[in-house]
Each structure stands twice: as C-alpha cells, then as structure tokens.
Amino acid sequence: MLSERSEDIRCRVLHLNTESSMRGGEVQTLGLIRNLEAMGCRCTLVARDWSPLLERAWGEGLQVVPWRPRGEWDLWSALQLRRWMAESRAALVHAHTAHALSLALLAAKGLHPRPKVVASRRVSFPLRSRLSRWKYRSADALVAVSEEVRQGLVAQGLDSRRVCTIHSGVNLARFRELPPRKAARARFGMDPAVRAVGSVGALVPHKGHALLVHGLRDLREQGLAVELYLAGDGPLGPALQAQGLEMGVPVHLLGYLQTPGDLYAALDVLVLPSLSGEGSPGVIKEAAACCVPVVATDVSGTREILRDGVESLLVPPGEPAALSAAVGRVLSEPGLAQRLVEAAHFRVRDFTMERMSQAHLALYRELDGALR
Numbered sequence: 001m002l003s004e005r006s007e008d009i010r011c012r013v014l015h016l017n018t019e020s021s022m023r024g025g026e027v028q029t030l031g032l033i034r035n036l037e038a039m040g041c042r043c044t045l046v047a048r049d050w051s052p053l054l055e056r057a058w059g060e061g062l063q064v065v066p067w068r069p070r071g072e073w074d075l076w077s078a079l080q081l082r083r084w085m086a087e088s089r090a091a092l093v094h095a096h097t098a099h100a101l102s103l104a105l106l107a108a109k110g111l112h113p114r115p116k117v118v119a120s121r122r123v124s125f126p127l128r129s130r131l132s133r134w135k136y137r138s139a140d141a142l143v144a145v146s147e148e149v150r151q152g153l154v155a156q157g158l159d160s161r162r163v164c165t166i167h168s169g170v171n172l173a174r175f176r177e178l179p180p181r182k183a184a185r186a187r188f189g190m191d192p193a194v195r196a197v198g199s200v201g202a203l204v205p206h207k208g209h210a211l212l213v214h215g216l217r218d219l220r221e222q223g224l225a226v227e228l229y230l231a232g233d234g235p236l237g238p239a240l241q242a243q244g245l246e247m248g249v250p251v252h253l254l255g256y257l258q259t260p261g262d263l264y265a266a267l268d269v270l271v272l273p274s275l276s277g278e279g280s281p282g283v284i285k286e287a288a289a290c291c292v293p294v295v296a297t298d299v300s301g302t303r304e305i306l307r308d309g310v311e312s313l314l315v316p317p318g319e320p321a322a323l324s325a326a327v328g329r330v331l332s333e334p335g336l337a338q339r340l341v342e343a344a345h346f347r348v349r350d351f352t353m354e355r356m357s358q359a360h361l362a363l364y365r366e367l368d369g370a371l372r
Contacts (some may be wrong), residue, residue: 001078012041012330013364014090014115016081018069018102021233022325023051023123024282028168029096035357040200043366061100062367066095072099077105085115088216094118094360095139098132105138116140116367122168122279124149127156131245141367143360145280146301157296164363170285172347175261177273181304182241182266188252194280195226195331197265199293200260200283201274203234208273208297208317210236215324217247217272223330229267231257240286264290269330269337272296275317280305284312288344293337295326305351311344328352 010169011037017029030053042063047054049066057064065084069077081103085093093108093115095101101119108114110119119139124146127133133156136142141235142163144150154160178184190196200205207232219226227250230240237253244251257263270276271285272294280301285292288306296302297317306312313330315322330337 001156005261012088012090013041014081014085014088014093015043015045016067016093017045017047017051017053017096018067018103019053019097019100020048020051020111022056023169026051026053027095027121027282028120028122029053029208030060031353033057033062033167035353036361037325039357039361041237041361043079044090046086047190049130069103070088070097072102073106074099074103075106078103078277081107082111083314085111090115091114091322092116092265092364099108099133101135105135118363118367121145121149121153123277124152124279125277126152126246135158139149141363143363146304148304149279149299152368164360166363167351168280168282168285169349169353170282170289171349171353172289172348175264175286175289178261178265181265181302184262187262188254188266190229190266192223192261195268197226197269197271198231198263199227199271199273199329200231200257200263200286201272201281202232203230203236203240204274205236206277207234208275209240211275211318211320212273212323213240213243213247213249213251215320215322215327216236216249218321218324219328219331220248222328224328226331227252229254229263231255231260231263260286261290264292267292269295269327272302273317273323274302276298276300278302280351288341288348291331291341291345293340294344295323295330297323302330306344306347311340311347313340321328 025198043064045057046065093104103218117139118141120143122145143166147165147170152167216226229252231254233256241251270292278300294312298314315325315326
C-alpha cells in the first residue's frame, strides 16, 4: 500500500522504473525524484522489488512501492499499478523505461480521473516496431534526453508538440570532494608510470570497448604505457580482458562503482567509445565535473554536451585509429588537455541535476495545473 506521507495529494507524481540494475537511467530517476521532493513536488517511486534503485531510494527516505512486473504487457502488474494510481490520486505518471510506459498506458486506460502519462526516451535507437511507435504516440508528453533523440522521434511520426528535450543531469555536489590523485591511483593498484585510460558504462557491444582496446594497442606499440580501467557490469567483461591479453593491453575490470569519483580522480583520460545508442551520456558530464579530459565518439547527444575541440575531442564511431590518435594527443599534449578540462568544467554547469529537475517540474505543471 502507498503510505500517506504527503498532505498534498494533488502534487503526487508516480515514477515507474522496471529495471533490475542500476545504470544511467536509474541514476537519473533517483536524482530527479530527490530534487523534485526538495522543490515540494511529492513523488512516489514504483520500482522492481529488491532492485538497487528501490533499495537506494528507500535508504534515502523516499516513498517507494516494490513491484514485480513479469514483462512489458503483464496484466496483473498493470492492475496493481491502476490501483496505486487510484489510491494516490496521482496527477501524473512518469515512465522512465519503455516497459514502464506500456504498463502505465494499460493501467491508465479508462481510469477516471486519468493521470497524465509522461515518458522518457534516453537512447537514440529508432523505435523498432509499429507497437513501439503507437505507445510513444499515446503518451501525453515525451522527454527526449537530447535534441538528436527528439528529432529522431519526430522523424518517426511523433507529434513534435508533445516531444521536448531535457538533457540528463549530473549531481555536481557528488564530485566536489575527490580523493587526492595519489590515493585514488593506489586504490586501483595503478603503477605511477602508467597512463590510466578509463571508460565507465555497461560492458555491452554498442558501447564500443573492443575498438578502444584495439586503439590502445597502437599507443602501446608507440611506447605509451597505457592501461585500460573499465567500470561497469555486462557480459563482455571476460572477452575484453582476453582481447587485451592477446593485444598486449592490460584491461582491468572494476565492476559497478558506487563512487565513480574515486576512479575519475585517478585517470589521465576518460574515453566514451560508443558506436550508437547514446542519448545524453552522464559519464562525460561526470568526467568534466572531475576535471578529467574527455575523448568520445561523435554519436547522438554527445556533441550537444562537450563540443569537439572546445571541451573534448570527438572522433567518428567505429574507428580505432581515430580513437588512438585522439587519446594520444590528450596524453602527450598537456596544454591541450588543460584547455579541454577548463572549458568542460565550465560547460557542465549547464547540465546540473537541479536544472534538469526544474525543467521536468515546468513540464509537469504545463500538463496539469494542480501542480502549480
């Protein structure tokens, strides 16, 4: 049952997340709820039982409801959600995953009063089926996390008046106090002579880590003592380590890091080698907040955050030689690295969690006057 912690029922927003892991979308969901609560907009998180997101939100004292959806069209879970919508008299329901959107639409159908349904789209992959296009068209509003994602949705037939761009945010306060570089490198067992190249994200094919390993081999052959530190979970970990062994590139698997700032403090360069699918990648914002130079592939929303030659070096996706050249420049040209760091550290102020949350609250208020 939903607890009645909030006196103002009209300011109730249900946030839905169906993921069992804690990745970028879940970090954004939690940060948004935390900031909305601070602004007086009462929220409830409906998330998968025993998920890291639910546990962390519960630990912070946020209002949560455990959920066990068995699939995108799980009728029982939709009926549970429908009951929670009615009990809370929710003004809005915000679906933070594609499966959550399906369940929200099922639950809201025929409900009186019917809450407005908002959906977030965090990736630049096209909608793959007629059913996917139907459900995104059925939402009252769509939040695209980059302008390129927004344009892609409109190009697939969605009403441009219902799609807005709100970039994902970064919690700058989380990175204000970092460990000293020497201590951070000691934590990860880095040799003082090593040039530490890092990447943070799920170890899955479209993230492009295999091409990064290939590119770092070229740098080692040129005499640079580079080693790769990968933070994140995913099925490709062992294969990447084996590839590194074959190519002579030490690959260190760090798993999911609760405090990624410790790694950023130890790195010489952060690389995002994604092939596709990025929306508004948080990792490059975090690196900018921590004064780590960034090399990334020029995909989707990346160029909207850190611009090529101004706050980062961007290279075409799928080209290990280009990655190698850009990483090599950052490591061998201290002046360039410093210019990129200073510009990126200033630029990231445009992408704070507070700004993101304010934009969401403005959207909620536009959809439902009771939230004013």
